[in-house]
Amino acid sequence: MKTTAQNLFDLSVTVNGTRYEQAVEPRTLLSDFLRHELGLTGTHVGCEHGVCGACTVLLNGESVRSCLMFAVQAHGREITTVEGLGTIEKLHPIQEAFHEAHGLQCGFCTPGILTTVVPFLEQNPHPSEEEIREAISGNVCRCTGYQHIVDAIKLASDRMNK
Amino acid sequence: MKPAPFEYYAPTTVEESLTLLAEHGYDAKVLAGGQSLIPMMNFRLVQPPILVDINNLPELAYINPDESGGLRLGTMTRHHQVETSPLVEERAPLIHSAMPRIAYPQIRSRGTFGGSLSHADPSAELPSLSVALDGKFRLRSRNGERWVPASEFFVGLLTTVMEPEELLVEVALPPLPPRSGWSLMEIARRPHDFAMIGIAAVVTIDKKGLCQQARMVFISAGERPMVAKKAAELLKGQAPTLQAFQAAAEVAISEEIDPSSDIHATAEFRRHLAKVLTQRALAQAFQRAVEERE
Numbered sequence: 001m002k003t004t005a006q007n008l009f010d011l012s013v014t015v016n017g018t019r020y021e022q023a024v025e026p027r028t029l030l031s032d033f034l035r036h037e038l039g040l041t042g043t044h045v046g047c048e049h050g051v052c053g054a055c056t057v058l059l060n061g062e063s064v065r066s067c068l069m070f071a072v073q074a075h076g077r078e079i080t081t082v083e084g085l086g087t088i089e090k091l092h093p094i095q096e097a098f099h100e101a102h103g104l105q106c107g108f109c110t111p112g113i114l115t116t117v118v119p120f121l122e123q124n125p126h127p128s129e130e131e132i133r134e135a136i137s138g139n140v141c142r143c144t145g146y147q148h149i150v151d152a153i154k155l156a157s158d159r160m161n162k
Numbered sequence: 163m164k165p166a167p168f169e170y171y172a173p174t175t176v177e178e179s180l181t182l183l184a185e186h187g188y189d190a191k192v193l194a195g196g197q198s199l200i201p202m203m204n205f206r207l208v209q210p211p212i213l214v215d216i217n218n219l220p221e222l223a224y225i226n227p228d229e230s231g232g233l234r235l236g237t238m239t240r241h242h243q244v245e246t247s248p249l250v251e252e253r254a255p256l257i258h259s260a261m262p263r264i265a266y267p268q269i270r271s272r273g274t275f276g277g278s279l280s281h282a283d284p285s286a287e288l289p290s291l292s293v294a295l296d297g298k299f300r301l302r303s304r305n306g307e308r309w310v311p312a313s314e315f316f317v318g319l320l321t322t323v324m325e326p327e328e329l330l331v332e333v334a335l336p337p338l339p340p341r342s343g344w345s346l347m348e349i350a351r352r353p354h355d356f357a358m359i360g361i362a363a364v365v366t367i368d369k370k371g372l373c374q375q376a377r378m379v380f381i382s383a384g385e386r387p388m389v390a391k392k393a394a395e396l397l398k399g400q401a402p403t404l405q406a407f408q409a410a411a412e413v414a415i416s417e418e419i420d421p422s423s424d425i426h427a428t429a430e431f432r433r434h435l436a437k438v439l440t441q442r443a444l445a446q447a448f449q450r451a452v453e454e455r456e
Contacts, residue, residue: 009170026170026213029204048163049201050269062242062271068200069272072170073217116268137354138266 013074015040016084026072031055033071034081042082042111046140053139056112057081063116082111085118094118094156103152105143113139117153125161129154165203172215176222176302176331182214184304184327190214192329194238194277197269222276222331225249231337237276237330242267244275254335256295256344256362260287263346266354276330279315282322282386285356289316290379290387291346292333294362300332309334316386341374342366343450345443348381349435351426357382358427359435363443365397367451373397378410378443383419383436390414393440402448404441411440 008023015038024033029048034040034057046052048067055066058080066079086092091099094117104110113136120127120135127135132153133146141149173179183190191210193199194217202208216222222238225247233253235244244250245261264270264278264287278288279299292299292312299310301324315322324330338344348360360381368374376397380388393414400406414436421432 007167007169025167027165027167027203029164029200032164048204050197050265053266053268056268059271063268064272065197065268067204068197068269070170070196070200072172073196073215075172120267134262135267138268 009072009075011072011075013071013076014078016080024071026070028071029067030057030069030071030074030079031066033074034066034079037071040081040083044108044111046108051140052109053112053116053136054109056115056139058084058115058118061119063119080115080118082114085114092118093160094121094153097156097159098149098152101152101155102148103145104149105145109139109141113141113149117156121153121157121160125157127153127157163204165200166206166209168210169212170215171212172218174218176219176329177304179214179216179219179329180302180304180327182212183329186212186214187326190326192216192280194280195240195273196277197265197273198277198281198283216329223274227253228334233335235275235333235335237274237280237332239275241265241270241273241275241278245270253337254295256346256364257288257291257335260291260346260362263287263348263354275333279312279333280322280324280330282316282320283356284316284319284384284386284388285382287346287348287357287360287362287381290360290381291362292335293387293389294344294364294377294379295335295338296377297336298334299330300334301328302331303328307331313389319385321386338364339366339375341368341451341455343447343452343454345446345450347439347443347446349439359383359421359432359439361436361439361443363440363447365402365444365447365451367402367448367455369455371401371452371455373400373402373406373448376410376444376447378414378440380414380419380436383421383432385420388419390418390440392417397444402444402452404445407441407444410444411437414440 044054046054057066190212193215222236224236226234251258297312348357366375376394378390393410423429
């Protein structure tokens, strides 16, 4: 696998169940590819060096920083962004819990937190508060709303595992 | 905040990777988990002309027991795999204890064991831990392979003995000798951040309970994992007492570490923390050694 003379790479990637084939520059970050090429602006870009967690997406079901991956590295793999979790009509149970428990204020950090919590609750369906805080340690919320975020995750875990 | 252009290769065999590294020499940079390299590229602190992405080499991701009772880790083993491996917990508890402290869950699903070692950040845990555990690194190139002890691998800030055509493919961690104990102590302003200072201690006691061997390696205390050899010499043959720990800590912080000042802490404050942590780490490591003997 190598880039062509124009330094473009024929990328084939599945995002939220849809397959995309597109030529990209290798230096394109996955976060920028999702936002600028696919128009999926639900994935937010905060620090671009792996600290804030706003750009978190699922790569083959695991939460990763999309600003710390090149789009070409997603070749042949499956990405899920916040747009792939639920729809306006039918929210994901975690989204519903965030709505009800006031797990967001401005919402900038929310997509990254949701995509972090999805695999977390799969691996740990009944987390303690400490485990929840540990799980979202890599997501910065500047509205200082962690308490409600923790409440929302707790509510989601209770509902999903009744 | 965007990387400079580069040529991208994604080899699917180790041989192909080694050929690319041999062909391109200093122009090529290996892309493992990318959790340190890509931020540096985003900031344009580094602008490698060529990237050799080794993420399509699943044969380099494994955790295997070896006959000596130790472990063999493939260079592309993700931190998350190491963190959740019962084998690592059993055979390298020091490594197991460190994994949840390494950055955040999202970083650990991507970052790799060998990548962290090759990056050689003196503030990272794994370089110092591999020295404390007397690990050995297997480096391959098109011309063959060589094993380098962890204690000789790190030569300076983000600098190792690896030649540009070499690839770190495997890490061997020997088992701890009988009657051994370990400790990892760190201070960070926020958990999961790089530590302001840290220490990994591994000690072995003899049948009488005296110190037979000690290894102390400091994190964020100089340009590479800083080994306190004189302090270790001082402990040899000693009973594990507070006085012995204090004496060792004094030698370590005054003669064997070289911390710098930055926005997070002054060098002086780091030395102070190092002294306190050394005593605590030695107390915990000897305690574990005693429990192990019993």
